[in-house]
Amino acid sequence: MNDKKFVEAITARDVDFAKWYTDVVTKAKLCEYTSTKGCMVYMPNGYAIWENIQANLDKRFKDTGVRNVYMPMLIPESLLQKEKDHVNGFAPEVAWVTHGGSEPLEERLCIRPTSEVLFCEHWQKNVNSYRDLPMVYNQWCSVLRWEKTTRPFLRSKEFLWQEGHTIHATQEEAEARTEMMLNIYHDFVEEDLAIPVVWGRKTDSEKFAGAKATYTIEALMHDGKALQSGTSHYFGDGFCKAFDVKFVNQDNKMEYPHQTSWGLSTRLIGAIIMVHGDDDGLVLPPRISPVQAMIIPIAHQKEEVANVANKLYADLKAAGMKVDIDLSKKTPGFKFSNQELLGIPVRIEVGPRDLENGVVTIVRRDNREKIIVTIDEVVTKLPEILAIMQKDMYQKAKDFLNNHITSATTMPEMLEKFANQTGFVKAMWCGEEACEDEIKAQTGGATSRCIPFEEEHLADVCVCCGKPAKHMVYFGKAY
């Protein structure tokens, strides 16, 4: 019996990917369901990942002048209804508060599914002149959408996210902000989560309710399904007109500002699991992992082992590393398996035989590489090992992504691709929603994921209807 069986076996990815996912989430204690149906507890191991995502993104936001705010969680029904497309998109999936204490409310309130209307109301009261612009706001909060089927991190009724909302004096400036925030998402996800993405613009049918344009980053999970991982929207002045948000421009004329919003959520934790995880559990990229190294004393009852392990722990802490030490009485095999299950990037084995030679063994979680390091050098070597691991994890995921992008120029070819392989299929498209619907129906669920910023010319005509093609689209089955 393998040591890892001591921890608790995880279903193999190739046997049942959905079960593998649930096993990892449960056994690594990331989240669990509650008696509030479709709502989760974000447990310490899961929430700590979100805290690191928050800290990292928040810094990137603030470096571009974003200021954080907090808006009410409740929205009066009349306010939600002010922008037609928006309310049509969200009204069917909101939760309604009808009573406060023991009394029925005069007007019912919905729990925010997103907060565009509250920001517009705020701007209506606070924007007068071009000197007040731009307003570049963000909030970290939870939102609620009454989803029927839920999956941990990927889709739950309530989830945590950030929603940025901005208004600008000109269309150009608003569009530049939309693009800037998509770039931040792209860089954060690729650099810190080691997750490569394809990115571009959504087709009209996949746009956010009320937006003029929606941009997206799309990651590819190990099972070949896409996960929309962050979106940035340009709204034009539609909401501002609906909410009567106006400003006096430099020529002393009244104008409507141009608006953006952009959001990224705890779904990303699902992406980290499904891009990097393996049959032994979670594999966390060093730059986002709450604990970067677990020190595991072997034969910890030996005084020298305990002394060296404790000193190493203190030294690494003092050097600002995120490090933990497993001083439990479990077997080394159990401790190794537990560190692997939790996805801690490396373990530092401190054993009596190694100590005779003045070294410890560092084992990488992603490829099990063993690196012998002299005790004195651990503090300087560990950051280097973690940096290389981060880079290797990205490259591995990038290779996987590249190996799962194909193209099709005819429907039989497209159907064959979606029947026999997984990942993205590039194809030309006429611009009509009817063809997207047809492709979705025939492939059993593949949707247009994005029109990339750099389109290729694969053919002259739409893969579906044969009419002249307008764009190249990434199609894929998605979470």
Next chain:
Amino acid sequence: MNDKKFVEAITARDVDFAKWYTDVVTKAKLCEYTSTKGCMVYMPNGYAIWENIQANLDKRFKDTGVRNVYMPMLIPESLLQKEKDHVNGFAPEVAWVTHGGSEPLEERLCIRPTSEVLFCEHWQKNVNSYRDLPMVYNQWCSVLRWEKTTRPFLRSKEFLWQEGHTIHATQEEAEARTEMMLNIYHDFVEEDLAIPVVWGRKTDSEKFAGAKATYTIEALMHDGKALQSGTSHYFGDGFCKAFDVKFVNQDNKMEYPHQTSWGLSTRLIGAIIMVHGDDDGLVLPPRISPVQAMIIPIAHQKEEVANVANKLYADLKAAGMKVDIDLSKKTPGFKFSNQELLGIPVRIEVGPRDLENGVVTIVRRDNREKIIVTIDEVVTKLPEILAIMQKDMYQKAKDFLNNHITSATTMPEMLEKFANQTGFVKAMWCGEEACEDEIKAQTGGATSRCIPFEEEHLADVCVCCGKPAKHMVYFGKAY
């Protein structure tokens, strides 16, 4: 006309304290009401204070082993009802969700007024052995209580807070945690917010719903009213029994764990305003202020002034100081008044005459002291000036508090004190709720704020009924 009139006059504190408070909140752009009645927008200037409170407290929590989690915002009615005292305390003031999308729910859900029951449910599923204990959790979130009358930061339907929840194998350990967290609140509020407090245990009538003991820190506002600023509760095993949370102890016997919770909210922003603010606006303690120094170039059109101001800004930023620069075209007087209104701890005036002598003028917000500093020394002197200012602000508030604590041994004396002066009145108390009610009625609202940890012996008998006294109590009118 005084320069500050250019900004916008604030009602004087002595004229109308409530209006002064609203003026400061509004004109410093800390928060504003929304069409969701009784709910506020935390605007950037206000939210940034909360972010600093969060960062500072969160570090203090984590240093003691606290782990953050996130629980659902909705609680099924049946779950809320499991602990009798608790539901009696909160049911009258919760908001009820009755519909999801267009469909009525089978069971209605309340928006959390606090999350004890969700933590208990979680523990019921996750605690088995003494090895699983203690569990020391906290969450940063918003809660909602259906208050009838609201005031910015002090009382709103929805507010932001942290709620810590822990369970322990023994009563001693749980009581020690209750005390530890109260100590953290005390130290944080006194050291970082420069707000002195009186502290101790709540009487039974002022306890949290379901708690065995509630401990509190109580600050004194400039108008002589108390503000409960943080509470820490010991629950015994009552909730664990109601929720069937059990563990196997070291002797292999089943036991119920002992529980605590502790919370602190955005009320504290109200305390900062009302303890330190003056007739020119906000005065923020340096250790919690989002911006610690505002550089104000005087005659900014002069190239040398602009150069020195910009270099100073870059140098202070590089040194890790929280600094801003006012490059607007407003008059120096307007800029000074605006910096004062916002409560930024110091301004650094960069003017042509000073520059001839190679110096700048640093002006403290709290006492208007002007400190001449050579340009080269600003980076080293500024932290010193801020540290002294922090200490002075605390001492000033401490003197104010000490000057507003009196004592009474008879009811006529007590009534006279509450009629003619403001602040706390110390008095002996028999332990009966009837006397608390009587004191409240006769004084027009003074309640028992706390039984201090170090009681004095003022008399042998209760100030109200004349029966033997059990405790010394701080009485006060409170927000």
